[in-house]
Amino acid sequence: MRFPEDVPELRDDLITLRAHTPADAEDVYELCQDPEMQRWTVIPVPYTQDDAAFFLTNLVPNGWREEHGTRHWAIEVDGRFSGSVSLHGGEGGVGEIGFSVGPWVRGRGVMTRAAKLAIRHAFDDLGWSRVIWRAFVGNWASRRVAWKAGFRGLVVVPGGGLARGVRYDEWVATVGRDDELEPQGNWWQVPELEGDGIRLRAPRLTDAQRVMEACSDERTQYWLAGLPSPYELHHAEGFITSRQESRASGEGVSWVIVDAGTDEVIGNVSVFAMLNRMDKGHGEIGYWMHPAGRGKSVMTKAVRLVIEHAFTPIEQGGLGRRRLVLLAAVDNTASAHVAEANGFHRVGVTRAAAPGREGRWDDDYVFDLLAGDPRP
Numbered sequence: 001m002r003f004p005e006d007v008p009e010l011r012d013d014l015i016t017l018r019a020h021t022p023a024d025a026e027d028v029y030e031l032c033q034d035p036e037m038q039r040w041t042v043i044p045v046p047y048t049q050d051d052a053a054f055f056l057t058n059l060v061p062n063g064w065r066e067e068h069g070t071r072h073w074a075i076e077v078d079g080r081f082s083g084s085v086s087l088h089g090g091e092g093g094v095g096e097i098g099f100s101v102g103p104w105v106r107g108r109g110v111m112t113r114a115a116k117l118a119i120r121h122a123f124d125d126l127g128w129s130r131v132i133w134r135a136f137v138g139n140w141a142s143r144r145v146a147w148k149a150g151f152r153g154l155v156v157v158p159g160g161g162l163a164r165g166v167r168y169d170e171w172v173a174t175v176g177r178d179d180e181l182e183p184q185g186n187w188w189q190v191p192e193l194e195g196d197g198i199r200l201r202a203p204r205l206t207d208a209q210r211v212m213e214a215c216s217d218e219r220t221q222y223w224l225a226g227l228p229s230p231y232e233l234h235h236a237e238g239f240i241t242s243r244q245e246s247r248a249s250g251e252g253v254s255w256v257i258v259d260a261g262t263d264e265v266i267g268n269v270s271v272f273a274m275l276n277r278m279d280k281g282h283g284e285i286g287y288w289m290h291p292a293g294r295g296k297s298v299m300t301k302a303v304r305l306v307i308e309h310a311f312t313p314i315e316q317g318g319l320g321r322r323r324l325v326l327l328a329a330v331d332n333t334a335s336a337h338v339a340e341a342n343g344f345h346r347v348g349v350t351r352a353a354a355p356g357r358e359g360r361w362d363d364d365y366v367f368d369l370l371a372g373d374p375r376p
C-alpha cells in the first residue's frame with residue numbers, strides 16, 4: 001500500500017482515524033512523556049523529539065507499506081491529534097490491536113470508539129476473523145477499553161509481555177468476527193452504601209493494617225480457618241488488590257465497613273460466587289468483623305445494606321441477584337444470628353464443608369434468601 005494515500009479514513013460522530021502526518025510530532029512527543037504511556041507500552045524511555053520524528057517518518061509509513069506490517073492510524077478529536085490505534089499482522093486472518101491516547105482526551109470513551117472502528121475495519125474490509133488484545137497485567141484502563149469493545153476469554157500469560165528488556169505478566173483476550181463488540185459479563189462498581197449509622201466503601205491499600213488485624217484475630221482465624229495463618233500484612237495487601245480482579249471479572253464485590261467518624265475499617269462484607277454457570281442470579285455473602293466493631297449489631301446492619309444492593313436490578317446500579325446464600329459453621333452463633341436477623345432461611349446443614357482448625361472439616365448451616373422473600 002502507499003502511504004499516506006491508501007490509508008482509509010474511518011470516523012464516527014466524535015473521532016476520526018486518519019493517516020499520521022509529520023505535523024503530529026509535538027503531540028506524539030507530549031503523549032509519550034505521560035507516565036502511563038511509559039509504564040504500559042514499549043516506547044523508548046526517555047522519549048525524545050527524535051523518537052517522535054522517527055515514529056512518524058519511518059515506523060508508521062513503513063508499517064503501511066509492508067504486507068503484514070503495522071497499520072497505525074492517528075486518532076483525531078476536536079481537530080487535534082489525540083492518539084494512535086494500530087492493527088498489526090493479519091496473516092491467516094488473525095492480528096493484534098494496539099492503542100494509546102493523550103491524557104488530554106482520556107476518560108471520554110475516545111479509545112473505545114477508536115478500537116471499535118479499527119476492529120470493524122479489520123473484520124469488514126481486511127477480512128480478519130479474530131483480533132487479539134494484549135496488555136501488561138495491571139493496566140486497568142486498557143482492560144476496561146477491551147471489555148467495553150467486546151474482548152472476551154481473558155487469560156494471563158506469565159511473563160508474556162516484554163518492554164525494554166523486562167518481562168511482564170500479560171493479559172490476552174480476543175474478539176471474533178461474529179462477536180458483538182459489546183461488554184461480556186459484568187464489571188461491578190462498588191458504590192458507597194450508607195444507612196442506619198453504617199458506611200460501606202471500597203477497600204483501599206491504606207486499609208491493609210486494619211484488615212491484617214481483623215484477619216489475624218483469634219476469633220476470625222477460628223471461624224475462617226481457610227485464611228492464611230499467620231495472616232500477615234502482605235496477605236491483607238493481596239486481598240485488597242485482588243478485589244479489582246474480582247469486580248472486573250464479575251466474580252464478586254467487597255466492601256469494608258468503616259467507622260463513620262474516623263474512616264477506619266471495622267469489618268468486611270462481600271458478595272461473591274457470582275460467576276455460577278447454571279444460575280446467573282446467584283450470589284454468596286461472606287463477612288468478618290474487626291474486634292473493635294463487634295457486639296454492636298454493625299454486621300447485621302451492613303449485611304442488610306448489601307442485601308438491598310444485591311437484589312437491586314443491574315440497570316438500576318445493583319447486582320441483579322435472584323438468590324443469595326450464606327454459610328455459617330453450625331457452632332458460630334454470632335454469624336447465624338446475622339443471617340437470621342436479615343431474614344435468611346436456614347435450609348439445612350452441609351456436612352464437612354468448611355475447613356476447620358487442625359485439619360478437621362466443619363459442618364455448615366446453609367441459609368438462603370430469595371429476592372421476593374420478606375425481609376425484616
Ligand SMILES: CC(C)(COP(=O)(O)OP(=O)(O)OC[C@H]1O[C@@H](n2cnc3c(N)ncnc32)[C@H](O)[C@@H]1OP(=O)(O)O)[C@@H](O)C(=O)NCCC(=O)NCCS
Binds near residue numbers: 105107113134135145
Ligand atoms: C488505555 C487508554 C488508551 C484508555 O483511553 P481512554 O480514552 O481513557 O479510554 P476510554 O475512555 O474509552 O475508556 C477508559 C475506561 O477505563 C476506565 N479506567 C481508567 N483508569 C482506570 C483504572 N485505573 N481502573 C479501572 N478503570 C479505569 C475509565 O473510567 C473508562 O471506563 P468508563 O468509560 O466505563 O468510565 C489510555 O489510558 C492510555 O493511552 N494509556 C496509556 C497507553 C496504554 O496503556 N495503551 C494500551 C496498552 S495495552
